[in-house]
Amino acid sequence: xxxxxxxxxxxxxxxxxxxxxxxxxxxxxxxxxxxxxxxxxxxxxxxxxxxxxxxxxxxxxxxxxxxxxxxxxxxxxxxxxxxxxxxxxxxxxxxxxxxxxxxxxxxxxxxxxxxxxxxxxxxxxxxxxxxxxxxxxxxxxxxxxxxxxxxxxxxxxxxxxxxxxxxxxxxxxxxxxxxxxxxxxxxxxxxxxxxxxxxxxxxxxxxxxxxxxxxxxxxxxxxxxxxxxxxxxxxxxxxxxxxxxxxxxxxxxxxxxxxxxxxxxxxxxxxxxxxxxxxxxxxxxxxxxxxxxxxxxxxxxxxxxx
Ligand SMILES: NC(=O)c1ccc[n+]([C@@H]2O[C@H](COP(=O)([O-])OP(=O)(O)OC[C@H]3O[C@@H](n4cnc5c(N)ncnc54)[C@H](O)[C@@H]3O)[C@@H](O)[C@H]2O)c1
Ligand SMILES: O=C(O)C(=O)C[C@]1(C(=O)O)C=C[C@@H](O)C=C1
Numbered sequence: 318x319x320x321x322x323x324x325x326x327x328x329x330x331x332x333x334x335x336x337x338x339x340x341x342x343x344x345x346x347x348x349x350x351x352x353x354x355x356x357x358x359x360x361x362x363x364x365x366x367x368x369x370x371x372x373x374x375x376x377x378x379x380x381x382x383x384x385x386x387x388x389x390x391x392x393x394x395x396x397x398x399x400x401x402x403x404x405x406x407x408x409x410x411x412x413x414x415x416x417x418x419x420x421x422x423x424x425x426x427x428x429x430x431x432x433x434x435x436x437x438x439x440x441x442x443x444x445x446x447x448x449x450x451x452x453x454x455x456x457x458x459x460x461x462x463x464x465x466x467x468x469x470x471x472x473x474x475x476x477x478x479x480x481x482x483x484x485x486x487x488x489x490x491x492x493x494x495x496x497x498x499x500x501x502x503x504x505x506x507x508x509x510x511x512x513x514x515x516x517x518x519x520x521x522x523x524x525x526x527x528x529x530x531x532x533x534x535x536x537x538x539x540x541x542x543x544x545x546x547x548x549x550x551x552x553x554x555x556x557x558x559x560x561x562x563x564x565x566x567x568x569x570x571x572x573x574x575x576x577x578x579x580x581x582x583x584x585x586x587x588x589x590x591x592x593x594x595x596x597x598x599x600x601x602x603x604x605x606x607x608x609x610x611x612x613x614x615x616x617x618x619x620x621x622x623x
Contacts, residue, residue, distance in 0.1 A: 321482045323348040326383035328376050328398055329390035330354040330363050331549075332444060333415045335453025337387065338369055340486040343455045347482075353379035354450070355390075362450045377405045385482070388414035388426065393555035396425035403429040411435040411475050417502065417552070419466040419495040421559035427468065435475040438466045440498065441488065442506075448549040459487030466498050503563035507556055508571060511564070513545035514553075 325347040327334040334352065341347050352369030353376045354360050363372045373379040380386050380402045390398055395416060406412065412430055416422040419438050430436040443461035445452065463483040465476060480490045493501070520531055520539070535543065557564055581589040 318344040318346060318485050320348055321346045321478060321485060322384040324383045324385070325350045326379045326386045327352045327369065328354075328379065328386065328388050328402070329394070330359055330368060330372075330450045331389060332448050332452045332457075333441065334387070334389035335363075335368050335450050336443075336455065336457035337389070337415075337453075337486065339453055339455035340458055341482070344485045346485045347385075351379040351383065359450055366451060368450055368453075376401050381405050382407060384410050385479070386410065386412045388412070388416070388422075391549075391552050391555045392416045392418050392421055392425075392559050393551075395422050396429075399426040399429040403431060406431060406434045408433040409435075411437055411479060413437050413439050413479055415439060415441055417506070417556050418560040419498045423466075423468050423495055435472050437471050437476055437479050438468070438495070439479065439483070440464045440466060440502075441483070443488075444548075446544050446547040448552070456487070458483065461488055463488035463490045464498060465490060465492045466495050467492070468495060499560050500563045500566070503560055503567045507560055507564050508567045510545055510548065510553060511557065511568070512571070513542040516542045517546040 325341065327337060327350060330352050331354075338350050338352065341350055349370045351371045351373055352363055353373045354363065360372050360374065363369055371379075376398060384407070386402065386406065388395055388398055395414060399412070402412075408431075412426070412434060413436075414422055414426065416438070417440060419440060422438055426438075427436060441458055441461060441463050443457050445457070465471075465479065467476065476492075483490050516539070578590065578593065580586075581593075
């Protein structure tokens with residue numbers, strides 16, 4: 318694979334930045350990758366494990382001369398990082414990010430970007446419950462969606478270059494409008510995380526169930542909840558504080574449906590429950606038939622029942 322950017326700077330060296338570095342390096346997509354993290358400890362860890370070609374002691378130093386800067390910090394930290402790097406951004410370069418919420422990032426970062434620098438927000442739909450510089454791996458983005466979420470018309474050449482970088486890391490790239498992105502992600506990612514956090518909290522509150530029983534008899538469904546509920550608290554606090562309207566909208570609908578099912582259970586309405594579960598099973602099968610389950614081993618061609 319050929320070099321897409323001579324110099325890439327990654328700000329915030331956690332799961333996403335470290336996965337980007339390993340993927341970029343594996344595919345030879347950049348000449349040099351610099352990195353910066355706020356804490357001395359994270360920078361030391363990064364140097365120890367060879368994360369980034371050069372780990373810098375300030376964001377400005379990492380960004381100086383970069384053709385692409387990717388902000389990989391929690392959504393709530395985007396504003397201060399953008400403010401800090403703005404004076405040293407190279408004319409003609411691109412600033413992007415990987416934040417899970419897009420309208421808030423556009424509002425926080427956009428005003429700091431100088432004339433002549435391209436700002437192209439993005440969001441990889443890939444992650445794990447782990448965080449920090451040692452949690453990344455080169456394959457994280459393979460066969461996963463990367464959404465490019467520009468506000469208005471982005472520079473075509475700059476967008477094509479960013480697309481090439483993510484495709485080089487194995488992602489499938491789509492372009493989406495910011496508010497639509499935030500609503501879609503409220504349904505597919507943000508509200509499900511909140512439900513998982515709640516479910517694990519409920520189990521913890523049930524003092525009748527001792528810790529060992531919760532762990533020992535964890536059924537697969539609950540174990541999946543605990544995995545998701547182990548995700549980074551800072552990241553998810555920021556997601557809910559910044560995608561407030563969309564999350565509240567989806568939570569409202571979720572609560573209505575939950576009450577309907579609760580009532581069906583109380584009144585013994587088996588038909589309603591059966592019809593509901595049949596409909597939801599059909600949705601899952603439809604996703605797989607359409608080849609849209611990116612976890613399927615053969616992206617785009619998985620069959621029902623596999
Ligand atoms: N974890 C996921 O599943 C996932 C998936 C897609 C997108 N994202 C988004 O990617 C971004 C990074 O998430 P992550 O999972 O890599 O998080 P992480 O916790 O693994 O890493 C974040 C890094 O940013 C650093 N940081 C925090 N505040 C900073 C600041 N003010 N200045 C400099 N560095 C700072 C932290 O020290 C840490 O090194 C977030 O915006 C998140 O919403 C996460
Ligand atoms: O797989 C996981 O652990 C994730 O939670 C990843 C996940 C998701 O909800 O799918 C989480 C947040 C993101 O912004 C993108 C991806």
